[in-house]
Amino acid sequence: MSAASNDSTVTQRLNSRIAKFRDLSPSDRLTRVGEVAGLGQDTVAALRGGGVLPPKVADGMIENVVGTFELPLGVATNFTINGRDYLIPMAVEEPSVVAAASYMARIARDCGGFSTSSTGPVMRAQIQVLSLEDPHGARSRLLSNRERILEAANRKDRVLIELGGGCRDIEVHVFESTPVGPMVVLHILVDVRDAMGANTVNTMAETIAPLVEEITGGEVRLRILSNLADLRLARARVEYTMEALATAEYPGERMASGIVEACALAVIDPYRAATHNKGIMNGIDPLIVATGNDWRAIEAGAHAWAARSGRYTSLSRWEINGAGRLVGTLELPMAVGLVGGATKTHPAARAALELLGVESAQELAEVAAAVGLAQNMAALRALATEGIQRGHMALHARNIAIVAGASGAQIEAVASVLAREHDVRVDRAREVLAGLGKDGQ
Ligand SMILES: CC(C)(COP(=O)([O-])OP(=O)([O-])OC[C@H]1O[C@@H](n2cnc3c(N)ncnc32)[C@H](O)[C@@H]1OP(=O)([O-])[O-])[C@@H](O)C(=O)NCCC(=O)NCCSC(=O)C[C@@](C)(O)CC(=O)[O-]
Ligand SMILES: NC(=O)C1=CN([C@@H]2O[C@H](COP(=O)(O)OP(=O)(O)OC[C@H]3O[C@@H](n4cnc5c(N)ncnc54)[C@H](OP(=O)(O)O)[C@@H]3O)[C@@H](O)[C@H]2O)C=CC1
Numbered sequence: 001m002s003a004a005s006n007d008s009t010v011t012q013r014l015n016s017r018i019a020k021f022r023d024l025s026p027s028d029r030l031t032r033v034g035e036v037a038g039l040g041q042d043t044v045a046a047l048r049g050g051g052v053l054p055p056k057v058a059d060g061m062i063e064n065v066v067g068t069f070e071l072p073l074g075v076a077t078n079f080t081i082n083g084r085d086y087l088i089p090m091a092v093e094e095p096s097v098v099a100a101a102s103y104m105a106r107i108a109r110d111c112g113g114f115s116t117s118s119t120g121p122v123m124r125a126q127i128q129v130l131s132l133e134d135p136h137g138a139r140s141r142l143l144s145n146r147e148r149i150l151e152a153a154n155r156k157d158r159v160l161i162e163l164g165g166g167c168r169d170i171e172v173h174v175f176e177s178t179p180v181g182p183m184v185v186l187h188i189l190v191d192v193r194d195a196m197g198a199n200t201v202n203t204m205a206e207t208i209a210p211l212v213e214e215i216t217g218g219e220v221r222l223r224i225l226s227n228l229a230d231l232r233l234a235r236a237r238v239e240y241t242m243e244a245l246a247t248a249e250y251p252g253e254r255m256a257s258g259i260v261e262a263c264a265l266a267v268i269d270p271y272r273a274a275t276h277n278k279g280i281m282n283g284i285d286p287l288i289v290a291t292g293n294d295w296r297a298i299e300a301g302a303h304a305w306a307a308r309s310g311r312y313t314s315l316s317r318w319e320i321n322g323a324g325r326l327v328g329t330l331e332l333p334m335a336v337g338l339v340g341g342a343t344k345t346h347p348a349a350r351a352a353l354e355l356l357g358v359e360s361a362q363e364l365a366e367v368a369a370a371v372g373l374a375q376n377m378a379a380l381r382a383l384a385t386e387g388i389q390r391g392h393m394a395l396h397a398r399n400i401a402i403v404a405g406a407s408g409a410q411i412e413a414v415a416s417v418l419a420r421e422h423d424v425r426v427d428r429a430r431e432v433l434a435g436l437g438k439d440g441q
Contacts, residue, residue, distance in 0.1 A: 258384025
């Protein structure tokens with residue numbers, strides 16, 4: 001099921017194609033984004049950053065707080081997902097990520113954009129039962145007490161039940177032989193609605209532990225969610241025509257076959273798959289961070305899913321279909337929330353969610369999958385043709401210029417020399433800087 005509509009008559013909240021966005025100053029970009037998305041002054045101020053997280057709030061979020069830590073917040077443009085335009089907030093330290101996502105989204109929008117779907121927001125928690133003489137008998141007793149277990153779990157969280165969520169089902173996994181004897185692991189499957197759901201399901205798991213001991217006659221140890229959120233999947237698909245892929249240097253067919261060949265290596269080889277999937281997470285993590293979600297949970301879920309067959313592989317697939325179009329697909333667990341965690345406490349996370357305009361956690365999950373697929377495509381496109389260094393290092397050159405001591409107009413001036421010379425090194429940056437005035441001339 002898709003959280004956002006596939007209907008081409010879908011109402012447009014905004015137009016994500018903002019001409020010459022990259023050429024504006026950060027302040028003018030923010031003003032444009034505020035206008036395009038119809039954001040209020042408080043939201044715009046929260047996106048601007050610079051001390052928007054009050055020390056008292058930060059102190060309430062984690063322990064031993066001494067300050068706050070800032071990252072650049074970029075906005076990826078051009079995204080069309082299920083016929084609707086989105087501006088994507090991305091908090092990330094790595095150059096070229098936001099540019100790459102925007103670029104692939106620009107090409108995709110001319111080919112119909114991204115299509116997404118997702119399963120319901122169902123999380124698992126595990127309850128480990130030890131000291132069992134008859135693990136299969138314990139399994140059978142747990143399954144026949146399914147209704148009692150569901151009822152006990154659901155008694156705990158009235159708000160979630162009223163919202164249409166709650167514990168839906170159980171599974172029982174038997175491990176006959178482990179280093180600590182036989183083990184039964186009860187899974188509770190919980191629809192957590194718009195929460196990431198960790199606290200929700202952990203509370204349920206702890207609540208029903210005494211009942212599980214009563215039913216099994218064993219001893220409960222762990223009661224914790226699984227980050228392999230395999231019942232909470234988000235999927236994205238994109239199709240590119242050969243004309244859309246073509247550049248002055250490469251025909252579309254060459255580009256497409258190069259991308260398919262690059263993906264084939266990631267499918268069969270874990271060494272490549274790790275890097276390929278890192279490229280996908282380059283797109284997803286910055287959105288997860290910007291919206292105040294738990295990026296460790298998303299990373300854990302993605303890589304566990306990639307290894308679910310016992311062999312670590314690519315999260316995405318790229319192929320050429322019968323109509324001669326390049327088709328990319330991505331499917332991965334996506335445990336994200338619009339409530340809970342820092343999503344409501346951090347002012348910038350609230351503002352990022354408002355900019356996105358997503359109405360459910362499922363919609364956010366689908367947007368994240370689309371951004372991951374765009375990012376994957378950008379990296380493969382570069383790798384399959386000119387290599388990663390030209391585009392990436394040209395943007396990284398600005399970082400190197402700053403490391404060399406450049407400021408203001410000097411940054412762009414030094415970076416452009418490094419990029420032109422294909423020599424992005426700090427010592428060269430220092431030499432270039434020494435020859436410049438304060439105005440970068
Ligand atoms: C970097 C580009 C996009 C340049 O590509 P280009 O051909 O120089 O770009 P362009 O100047 O022709 O611009 C095309 C569009 O890109 C965007 N764009 C372009 N430049 C900017 C900019 N400065 N600021 C904002 N947006 C920018 C922008 O949308 C622009 O369209 P416009 O809106 O202007 O009509 C391209 O070379 C690319 O996509 N490279 C891949 C970059 C990448 O993957 N970076 C991730 C870091 S590397 C890594 O960690 C992962 C990896 C690679 O190992 C994963 C793997 O192995 O699979
Ligand atoms: N392994 C892991 O990944 C772990 C992660 N965590 C952390 O847990 C946090 C996320 O837990 P989570 O359970 O999402 O957070 P919360 O417990 O903060 O939020 C969930 C609660 O919000 C209330 N709620 C209000 N509106 C909604 C809605 N529309 N949909 C769903 N629930 C709603 C519900 O009931 P009510 O109002 O009654 O509370 C629900 O139980 C993150 O900070 C994560 O880092 C924690 C432990 C382990």
